[in-house]
Amino acid sequence: MTGPVGRPARLAARRRQPAPGSGFNRRLIAPMVLGSVLNPINSSMIAVALVPVGAAFGAPPAETAWLVTALYLATAVGQPVIGRLVDTHGPRRLYLAGTALVGLAGLLGALAPSLGLLIAARVLLGLGTSAAYPAAMHLTRSEAERTGESSPTGVLTVLAVANQTVAVVGPTLGGLLIGAGGWRTVFAVNVPLSLACLALGAARLPAAERRPDRSDGPGRTDRTDRTERTERTERLDHAGIALFAVLLLALMLFLMKPDPARWYLPVLAVLAAVGFAVRERRARTPFIDLRSLAGNRPLIATYLRQVLGYTAVYAFLYGYTQWLEEGRGLSAATAGLVLLPLSLTALTVAGVTGRRPAVRGKLLVGSACQIAACAVLLLVHASSPGTLLIGVGVLAGISQGLIGLGTQTALYHQADPATIASAAGLLRTFMYLGAMAASAANAAFFPHGATTGGLHRLALFMLGSAALLLLLTLPDRSLSRPAEPEGS
Known part of the structure; x- marks a missing residue:
């Protein structure tokens, strides 16, 4: 917002800011x-x-x-x-x-x-x-x-x-x-x-408020700060962004419909990844600072956990819902009612445990419940009682609530405060990578409809993802007390 209307709005917004040290601005x-x-x-x-x-x-x-x-x-x-x-x-x-x-x-x-x-x-x-x-x-x-x-x-x-x-x-x-x-x-x-x-x-x-810098001094002005922001904009890594976009688009398009005839997509993704890595290491202001990211192993682990956790989450949501309608023969409305306890459980678990800082505990319990849900899913058949169908959803809901909250909280503590927004955006990107992997798995295991056999094979796939999530979380003691990154 600029001009005669935007300036008063910005000034009013600045005046309404609470004093330093007061509580969170609700x-x-x-x-x-x-x-x-x-x-x-x-x-x-x-x-x-x-x-x-x-x-x-x-x-x-x-x-x-x-x-x-x-x-x-x-x-x-x-x-x-x-x-x-x-x-x-x-x-x-x-x-x-x-x-x-x-x-x-x-x-x-x-x-x-x-x-x-x-x-x-x-x-x-x-x-x-x-x-x-x-x-x-x-x-x-x-x-x-x-x-x-x-x-x-x-x-x-x-x-x-x-x-x-x-x-x-x-x-x-x-x-x-x-x-x-x-x-x-x-x-x-x-x-x-x-x-x-x-x-x-x-x-x-x-x-927008300028972050304090060591070079700040009595000679610095708002005009100087505006000039620096303009220079940062001009140095925005357009080539890095373009290569990153090509990498994601090629990878996701292939995951959505894996086919040997589409071999050029993974090849393009690999080439774009190599070009992106080279570019980001040479760029003066890289879009994603790979050097800093490589030195932040806890954050890398959080991104990997996001992919693994949401691969299983989305595979369950897509696959189990489709099986309830096609394999079990339920109507769309009835299938929605069967899945309602999953949703309510996820919301309840996130609300009850949200204020507790035990990130590692959330991820461990969440991954364990995800493994249990996959194991129970192997027991599900077209004639299974409704209590079993609802129970597996409850287990999945516990894992969904804990994993989503745990990874978000971990990222908050692990990311550089100066780049928290781009780190959070990248967390969502890894979530969608999990969604695309889940979509590809559903297509592979349900080639001619959602059969019970296909559901069991999908459960084994989900079990592998959930087990990797547990193995990645179990030895990570840094999650017990997420460290504030340098510069915080």
Whole structure:
């Protein structure tokens, strides 16, 4: 926001900031939470809109699937890129720009005359919803530095629970919207959500503040700081970002549909990875500082745990839901009721344990419950009693709640405070890598429908991922007391 309107808004936002040493500014929580849930709600609502969209445009499932894929790909690339911009320019302007883009994308989707434009709207939604979560993590870190509170577990828990809640109710909300006004309402609802985020963000988010530097002195001015921010923008590693995007796109497109005929995709991913590594080691201001990341082994381990944990989480959500409908013969509504205890358990566990700082304990119990859920899944058959079907979901819900909260809290403590937003965006990227791996596994084990045999093979795949998660967590004593990185 610039000009005669933007300047008073920034000044007002600065005046409303609480004094140093006071408690966490609770006025920030509403825009943080509302903005961060835009991504999961758009990820989940579309599930119930695929069939009516296909009927409207005469498109087969293979084409409407791009409505899901487009948002995943755009978000996986956009989260770390926009996170880097948040670290450079501050959260306010990126939050406002991103949520404004969400509103434009919702309007485009509501009016789209073709499937192609609808897919373009989903790409814009993916990019627009990529700003709020990195901005929220940046604001959380900034408030912790201001208040001297090293571990704002309450705020981190609110973010985790809000995102899980919205992901759970997304399909239900989507169904209600479609019933009330057709499938276009799933896109149109983003317009009022965007306006609410813009109003809250403009009124409550602080103007960007310069981090103190050793070179600070009486001769430094706001104009000097603006000049330095401009120079950092001009030095933004565009080549590194482009190579990173090519790497992710090639890898995810192959994982979505593994096929020997698509051999060029993994080859392209490897070439892009090599080029990216070379570029980042030579760049003056790298997009992702690989040298620093290589020296932060706890953070690397957290990213690996994110991939492993969410590979099993998404494989269960996708595969088990499909089996309940096709293998067990339940209706979509009944399958949703069977999975409801999973969702409620995940939310309850995250809410109850959120304020406890035992990151290692959360991840150990979460991975153990994930292993137990996979083992029970091997016992499930088409004639299994309902209590067994619900019980396996409860175990999966415990693991989902603990793993999601544990990895987010671990990253908060392990990432460099100066790059917390880009680190948080990268955490979301690794989550989507797990989602893509799970999607590929479902396609491989359910080639002709969700059979019980296919479900058992999928359970073995999930068991391997969960076991690796446990083995990666068990010896990691650094998680018992997550260390603050240098510079905090």
